Amino acid sequence: xxxxxxxxxxxxxxxxxxxxxxxxxxxxxxxxxxxxxxxxxxxxxxxxxxxxxxxxxxxxxxxxxxxxxxxxxxxxxxxxxxxxxxxxxxxxxxxxxxxxxxxxxxxxxxxxxxxxxxxxxxxxxxxxxxxxxxxxxxxxxxxxxxxxxxxxxxxxxxxxxxxxxxxxxxxxxxxxxxxxxxxxxxxxxxxxxxxxxxxxxxxxxxxxxxxxxxxxxxxxxxxxxxxxxxxxxxxxxxxxxxxxxxxxxxxxxxxxxxxxxxxxxxxxxxxxxxxxxxxxxxxxxxxxxxxxxxxxxxxxxxxxxxxxxxxxxxxxxxxxxxxxxxxxxxxxxxxxxxxxxxxxxxxxxxxxxxxxxxxxxxxxxxxxxxxxxxxxxxxxxxxxxxxxxxxxxxxxxxxxxxxxxxxxxxxxxxxxxxxxxxxxxxxxxxxxxxxx
Amino acid sequence: xxxxxxxxxxxxxxxxxxxxxxxxxxxxxxxxxxxxxxxxxxxxxxxxxxxxxxxxxxxxxxxxxxxxxxxxxxxxxxxxxxxxxxxxxxxxxxxxxxxxxxxxxxxxxxxxxxxxxxxxxxxxxxxxxxxxxxxxxxxxxxxxxxxxxxxxxxxxxxxxxxxxxxxxxxxxxxxxxxxxxxxxxxxxxxxxxxxxxxxxxxxxxxxxxxxxxxxxxxxxxxxxxxxxxxxxxxxxxxxxxxx
Numbered sequence: 001x002x003x004x005x006x007x008x009x010x011x012x013x014x015x016x017x018x019x020x021x022x023x024x025x026x027x028x029x030x031x032x033x034x035x036x037x038x039x040x041x042x043x044x045x046x047x048x049x050x051x052x053x054x055x056x057x058x059x060x061x062x063x064x065x066x067x068x069x070x071x072x073x074x075x076x077x078x079x080x081x082x083x084x085x086x087x088x089x090x091x092x093x094x095x096x097x098x099x100x101x102x103x104x105x106x107x108x109x110x111x112x113x114x115x116x117x118x119x120x121x122x123x124x125x126x127x128x129x130x131x132x133x134x135x136x137x138x139x140x141x142x143x144x145x146x147x148x149x150x151x152x153x154x155x156x157x158x159x160x161x162x163x164x165x166x167x168x169x170x171x172x173x174x175x176x177x178x179x180x181x182x183x184x185x186x187x188x189x190x191x192x193x194x195x196x197x198x199x200x201x202x203x204x205x206x207x208x209x210x211x212x213x214x215x216x217x218x219x220x221x222x223x224x225x226x227x228x229x230x231x232x233x234x235x236x237x238x239x240x241x242x243x244x245x246x247x248x249x250x251x252x253x254x255x256x257x258x259x260x261x262x263x264x265x266x267x268x269x270x271x272x273x274x275x276x277x278x279x280x281x282x283x284x285x286x287x288x289x290x291x292x293x294x295x296x297x298x299x300x301x302x303x304x305x306x307x308x309x310x311x312x313x314x315x316x317x318x319x320x321x322x323x324x325x326x327x328x329x330x331x332x333x334x335x336x337x338x339x340x341x342x343x344x345x346x347x348x349x350x351x352x353x354x355x356x357x358x359x360x361x362x363x364x365x366x367x368x369x370x371x372x373x374x375x376x377x378x379x380x381x382x383x384x385x386x387x388x389x390x391x392x393x394x395x396x397x398x399x400x401x402x403x404x405x406x407x408x409x410x411x412x413x414x415x416x417x418x419x420x421x422x423x424x425x426x427x428x429x430x431x432x433x434x435x436x
Numbered sequence: 437x438x439x440x441x442x443x444x445x446x447x448x449x450x451x452x453x454x455x456x457x458x459x460x461x462x463x464x465x466x467x468x469x470x471x472x473x474x475x476x477x478x479x480x481x482x483x484x485x486x487x488x489x490x491x492x493x494x495x496x497x498x499x500x501x502x503x504x505x506x507x508x509x510x511x512x513x514x515x516x517x518x519x520x521x522x523x524x525x526x527x528x529x530x531x532x533x534x535x536x537x538x539x540x541x542x543x544x545x546x547x548x549x550x551x552x553x554x555x556x557x558x559x560x561x562x563x564x565x566x567x568x569x570x571x572x573x574x575x576x577x578x579x580x581x582x583x584x585x586x587x588x589x590x591x592x593x594x595x596x597x598x599x600x601x602x603x604x605x606x607x608x609x610x611x612x613x614x615x616x617x618x619x620x621x622x623x624x625x626x627x628x629x630x631x632x633x634x635x636x637x638x639x640x641x642x643x644x645x646x647x648x649x650x651x652x653x654x655x656x657x658x659x660x661x662x663x664x665x666x667x668x669x670x671x672x673x674x675x676x677x678x679x
Binding site for chain 1: 509
C-alpha cells in the first residue's frame with residue numbers, strides 16, 4: 001500500500017470508528033430526518049382530524065326567511081348547534097361554554113338588507129382556547145361554508161333578476177365576467193402552468209441541493225479541522241512529519257479520507273432528507289416535475305454530472321481551507337471555534353439566495369457573494385434546473401481555482417515549520433514561541 | 437569514524453526569543469546520549485531541528501553525514517523520532533497503528549510484518565496489541581510508541597522525554613525497555629530528559645543544557661567528578677551557576 005493510500009485508509013478508519021462522527025454524520029441524518037417527517041405528518045393529520053370533527057354554533061337575531069335559509073344551509077352541511085339566546089352577549093357566553101370552535105352570527109337586518117339589494121352582514125367568531133392551528137382552520141371551514149352559500153345564493157339572485165329582465169347569458173359569467181388563466185414561457189416554449197407554480201417547483205427542488213451541500217460542507221469542515229487539531233493535540237502529526245513521506249502526501253491523504261466520509265455523510269443526508277420530504281409533504285402533492293416534461297426545466301444527466309463536479313470541488317475547497325486554518329490551532333476546541341467562523345460565509349449566501357435571486361441584488365453584494373465559493377454551488381443547482389451549463393462550468397472553474405490556491409497555501413504551510421510552531425487563537429492572530 | 441550526530445553552533449529564534457544560543461555536541465555511533473536541562477532550556481527545539489521538523493536560524497545539524505536542513509528526506513529515512521507526550525491514533529488497534537507506521541519504512545508486506553513482530557517483542561504488549569489504543573493505560577501507550585520508534589531498527593533514534601508523565605513503575609519499565617534495546621541492537625540514541633537520575637541510568641554521555649546553551653558535556657561520572665557533585669542534579673546546578 002502506498003503512503004497516500006495508507007494515510008487515507010488510516011484517516012477513514014479513524015473517522016468511521018469515532019462514535020461522534022459515525023453518529024453525527026452518518027446515522028443521525030438517517031434517523032433524524034425520517035422522524036422529523038413522521039412528526040410533521042402526524043401533526044398535520046391530527047389537525048385534519050380536528051377540523052373534520054369540528055362543531056359550529058349558529059346564532060341569528062334575524063328571524064326573516066332569508067336568514068332562515070342560510071342557517072338551514074349551514075346546519076345541513078356541518079355539525080352545528082343552533083343557539084337560542086336573548087342577546088349576542090348571551091350567545092357568546094353559551095358558545096364559550098360549548099365545544100364548538102366557531103360561531104356564525106347573523107345580526108338583525110340581514111334579510112332586510114338583502115331584500116333591498118344591499119349586502120347582508122354575517123360574522124364568524126373563532127374560539128381560540130388553545131391558540132392552535134386546528135382552531136384557526138376550523139374557523140376557516142365555517143367561513144368557507146358561508147362563502148359557498150354566498151356564491152350559489154348570488155347566482156340564484158342573478159338568475160331571478162335575469163328572468164325578470166328577460167336577459168340572456170350565464171349567471172356565473174355575470175357574477176365573474178373575467179376568466180383569468182396563466183401560462184409560462186420557458187426557453188421559447190409555452191407551458192400551460194403558472195409562473196408561480198413553476199418557480200415554486202424550482203425553489204422547492206433546487207433549494208434542497210444547496211441545503212444538502214451546505215450541511216455536507218459544514219460537517220466536512222468540522223471533521224477535517226477536528227482531525228488535524230487532534231493530530232496536533234496528540235502529537236501524531238509531529239510524528240507523521242518525521243517519517244519518510246512527503247508533506248503533500250500527508251495533506252492529500254488526510255483530505256481524501258475526509259472527502260470519503262463527507263460523501264458518505266451526504267448520501268446519508270440525502271436518503272434521510274428524501275424520507276423527510278416524502279412523509280412530511282405526503283398530504284400536499286402539488287405540482288410534480290412530471291408536469292414539466294418537455295419544457296426544458298429539470299435536471300438532465302449532464303446537469304447531474306456537472307452538479308456532482310460542483311459539489312466535489314466545493315467540498316475539496318472547504319476541506320483544504322479547514323485543514324489550512326486548523327494547523328494554526330493548538331487543540332480540538334480552538335479548531336472547532338475556528339470552523340465556526342468559516343461557517344459564516346457559508347450560511348450568508350445560502351440565506352440570501354434562498355429568498356432572492358443574485359441578479360436582483362445590488363452589484364457590490366453580488367460581487368461579494370460571487371467571491372465566496374459556496375455561493376456558486378447554490379447558483380449551480382438552479383442553473384442545472386434551467387440547463388444553463390455554461391454557468392455551472394464557470395462555477396466549477398472558479399471554485400477549482402480557489403481550491404488550487406488554498407491547497408497551494410496549505411501545502412506551503414505543511415512544508416514549513418509553521419505547522420509545528422504556528423498558532424492562531426480564535427480572536428487574535430499571533431505567533432507564540434514555544435521553545436523547550 | 438564520523439560521529440552519528442554532529443550539532444554545530446545551532447541557533448534558533450522564535451520572534452524576539454532566542455531558544456538556542458549556539459548549541460554544539462556530537463554523538464558517536466551506538467552511543468546513548470542525553471540532553472539534560474530544565475523546561476525551556478532548548479532540548480526539544482534541538483531535537484525538532486534534528487528531526488527535520490523545524491529549521492535552525494543558523495548552525496548545522498548533521499545525521500550520519502546528511503544535513504537535516506538540506507537533506508531532510510535522507511535524514512527521515514534513517515532516523516526515528518518520538519515527540520514528548522506523543523499519542524497514537526485512538527481508534528486504531530495497537531497492531532494497526534504499528535502496521536500503519538511500518539508501511540512508511542517497509543517496501544513489502546513481509547518486511548512490514550517483521551517490523552510489527554519486532555515491535556511486539558520490544559513493547560511486551562503481546563495480545564493487547566489487538567485492542568484499540570483508547571483502551572490503553574499511559575504506560576502501555578508509551579511502550580507502544582517507543583516500540584514504534586525502534587521497530588524499524590533506525591540508525592538514530594531520538595526520544596524526547598520518553599518517561600515524562602509516567603508513574604515510577606511505568607517509567608522503570610520504559611527505561612529498561614530502551615536500555616535493553618540499545619544494548620542489544622547498538623542503535624544510536626539521543627534522549628532528552630529533565631530527570632537527571634533517568635539520564636544517569638540510561639546514557640553513556642550527556643550534555644547539560646541551560647537557557648539555550650550547553651553548559652557542560654561528558655559522561656555522568658566525569659561530570660559528577662568535575663563539579664564535585666553527588667549526582668547529576670548537583671552537577672547541573674553547579675555547571676549552570678544556579679543556587
